[in-house]
Amino acid sequence: MQYCHLTPARYAAGLRKAIRDEDPGRLVDVMVVGAIIEARSCERFAALAPHLDDELRDFYTGLLKSEARHYRDYLTLAETAAGGDVGDRLEVFLAIEQGLIERPDREFRFHSGPLG
Ligand SMILES: [Fe+2]
Numbered sequence: 349m350q351y352c353h354l355t356p357a358r359y360a361a362g363l364r365k366a367i368r369d370e371d372p373g374r375l376v377d378v379m380v381v382g383a384i385i386e387a388r389s390c391e392r393f394a395a396l397a398p399h400l401d402d403e404l405r406d407f408y409t410g411l412l413k414s415e416a417r418h419y420r421d422y423l424t425l426a427e428t429a430a431g432g433d434v435g436d437r438l439e440v441f442l443a444i445e446q447g448l449i450e451r452p453d454r455e456f457r458f459h460s461g462p463l464g
Contacts, residue, residue, distance in 0.1 A: 358455065360385060362448045363441055372429050379426035380437045384445060386419035 356364075363384065367377040393412035397405045426434045 358453055359445075359448050363444060366441065366444050372431075375429045376426050376434060376437055377441070379422045379429060380434055380441050383419045383422035383426065383438075384441055386415050386422055390415035390419060 360381075363381045367381065368374050390412055393408045393415060397408045397412060400408060423434070426437070430437075
């Protein structure tokens with residue numbers, strides 16, 4: 349198998365564009381974006397798992413639990429960096445994400461990799 353360089357997916361790049369330049373805001377935003385990406389992975393695995401055979405379902409359910417931990421960890425780190433609630437930043441990035449999801453994409457990616 350040969351590995352190739354991947355450019356950042358439009359989805360993640362679009363979210364990262366809105367990350368503030370200066371700390372601590374930059375760190376808070378990086379953690380919030382991480383939380384959103386992890387949460388969406390969790391949702392994808394939850395949607396996929398019921399359609400798989402027992403072995404693959406167990407595998408993806410394990411991944412799902414990891415992603416659920418990761419998104420909570422990212423949110424906790426964001427709150428620590430902010431010194432409190434990050435709901436306002438979460439709303440900003442979820443609105444950006446909605447725009448990214450609703451617009452067509454030329455490239456299909458599933459968990460950071462191209463198909464085919
Ligand atoms: Fe993860």
